[in-house]
Amino acid sequence: MKIQKKLFLLLFALVIWLIVYMNIEAAANYLVYSIIRMEKGMHLTETIRFFTFEVPKVLLLLTLVVFVVGIIRSWFSPEKTRDILAGKSLLAGNVMASMLGIVTPFCSCSAIPLFLGFVEAGIPLGVTFSFLIAAPMINEVALVLLFGLFGWKTALLYMSTGLAIAIFAGFIIGKLKLERYVEDWVYKIKAGNQIAVDEKISFGERLDTGFEAVKEIVAKVWVYILIGIAVGAGIHGYVPENFMASLMGKSTWWSVPLSVLIGIPMYSNAAGIIPIVQTLLEKGASLGTVLAFMMSVIGLSLPETIILKKVLKIQLIFVFVGVVGTGIIIVGYLFNFIFA
């Protein structure tokens, strides 16, 4: 397809997108109140209205952002990130690694070759960890959901505190000099010469990368979003206001560490957990506690630590989980304190 034709189609799609997005709420109201004629103010009505409004909204936002991020990511690759980070000093390296973690395409299934490649290139352990913390925790799916369901302030808050945790946790791990707790065979691996990465990508191909990202990611997460919003809608309609206040409210000091402890072994992606978390907040849970819970579910997961176990000795795994977990707890308390 010619690039002009592609751009024209894209523009057309964007206009349609805008028109649909602006009218979802009205359409959902019309559907629920006028077509199926449900009574206003009833629990079931509110639950269904919430669901019919949130699902298309979040899916539309997701499609657009995944497309844009897909295009941005076509300029980055783990190999390029490695070359940028090689030879960086500790603190500067941690900052760069955390930021690159957001934009570099990364799947935790590639964590092992990435770790080995970084070590081989002489990137300090702490810098590598900054990358490995930021990459899964701060992702476009999480940011879209936070933006769509909570607003831009919470999304920004999540991103900046996530970055801070990745930078400082990596820095601390670097300062602790834990290289001896990396499995010995890691240092014996010899990586090959850099492969020639084809740099000449046309803009048309970058657009294709965006489309492919949409197909892949949206196909993977829509089910979780649907389930998450359905559970959220149920809580929204049926659970009384302030129900969570005593359990996850800011007056209960132990709620932050408890949420983190529950969140670490829980494995869910952002798409499943954020819609649920939104309604917890609505029912009286405090922002810091909710943020901490969300971060520990998305950022620290059992499957990822099991993958990392192949290259790290158990002591280092504990330090990693401990340092990141502590960072998340601090963030949780901080926000409960600020928004008190």
Added chain:
Amino acid sequence: MNLIKVYGSGCANCKKLEALCNEVIQELNIDATVEKVTDIQEIMKTGILSTPGLAINGKMISHGKLPVKATLIRLIQDNIN
């Protein structure tokens, strides 16, 4: 005889790529064998940091993504003898 190698230590996309390669060479009647490389040392030797990697006759063609079928057909046709 062409040799197509798929590098990856068992991630979902690696398995999909191997299956897709087999599908393409069968459908287009291409004289090639598909080999899966799972040994991490062998993967690292190629220099890639993200899997799945796709090499045709010793040349790394694509890595870190699962190409769509149309792209894969083009990649294979461009790089076989």
